[in-house]
Amino acid sequence: MPLDLTLPTPLAYFSALVQQDESLPLLEAAASLAQDETPDLDVQQVLDQVDRLIARLRRRMTPDADPVERLRAVNQLFFSDLGFAGNVNDYYNPDNSYLDVVLHTRRGIPISLAVLWLELAQSVGLQVEGVGFPGHFLVQAQIEDGRVVIDPFSGQSLGRPELRERLEQFHLDPELAQSDATLSKFLRPTPPRQILARMLRNLQDIHRTQQDWARLVLVQDRLVTLLPAAWPEYRERGLALAELGDVERARADLSVYVREAVEAADHDAMAERLSALGGSGG
Known part of the structure; x- marks a missing residue:
């Protein structure tokens, strides 16, 4: 029987990636979304670009670096050295959701920036998660007995006061917004x-x-x-x-x-x- 060498359609490729929750490759599936706009996009090239950033990050780190040092190195590379940030001038451009474009322009929306940040942070052994917070997407790192919450749009680290202020901005009752239980609810990881x-x-x-x-x-x-x-x-x-x-x-x-x-x-x-x-x- 001859081999079928035809490439899968973008939708068939995406479908194969998202079959199982346990093995769902977030970065690859997210990168594949751009194939609707650019059908001949080579997703592997996008993954290779991220791998090169990971290699650059690892070269900065000693094997015995603790989680705080690792997190600092991730943020230094991503936000400061590479200059990834929110596209404040053209927020609703669809390109902000396409990882190949975001890697090129280093501008995106919170969730596309978060996907890239998460991949870098996970690659150096950090326990990190995406968070579907009201307003826009955040990321968090579990550090020792606490967590650090970061806005991927700005690189800002958000403490309890800033997070509660954001909850109030979205018309949550001020008393509820001040509750630790409410805050914990909104900081649950997003799969x-x-x-x-x-x-x-x-x-x-x-x-x-x-x-x-x-x-x-x-x-x-x-x-x-x-x-x-x-x-x-x-x-x-x-x-x-x-x-x-x-x-x-x-x-x-x-x-x-x-x-x-x-x-x-x-x-x-x-x-x-x-x-x-x-x-x-x-």
Whole structure:
């Protein structure tokens, strides 16, 4: 039997990466998101760029460096020497979510910067996690009996006062915001699958706002692959497909949503939309 040497589609490649939570390679899966914009992107080249940064970081460190020294070295390289920072001038540019571009420009949004920072920190043995904090994504390192929380957008280390102030900014009751239990709740680690979902939903928001339905469908394909029981993602894809005139696929997605999301507030409205497209559900 002849070998099949055809390359997988970007979606098939992504699907293979995200099959199992235990072995999900966050950096590789996150880098692959850019293949929707640049189908011939060589993800391995992106991983090689990060490996070179890791080698540069390790050369700065003695084998017996303690966690505080290792964290300081990561931050010095990432934020100071390489100059990674938030793209304050063009925050809603989709390129801020594509790791190949972020590595080139050294500008991104909190979650794309976090993915790169996490890879560097993990490579030198630090216990680090991403945190889906209200407002924007943070990272944290477990150091001895405590933790250091860092804003990857600015490189700022955030203590309890700054974190509580951020919670209050997002309309959390001031008394609740001052609670250690509340703060601990919002500092729970975000697993890789949810980090990818958050990256994709950032792109979703941008493409929906710009009414770029074709790009939105590509994002929704990934979200449905990543979270096959997240019924609102089928609705989003179905509505985008309807805008593109792909009625058959739109009906299929809206049928799934109407059938599965029976308690949703917009269930009846989506059932009507489905009917208008010539479909039925229930």
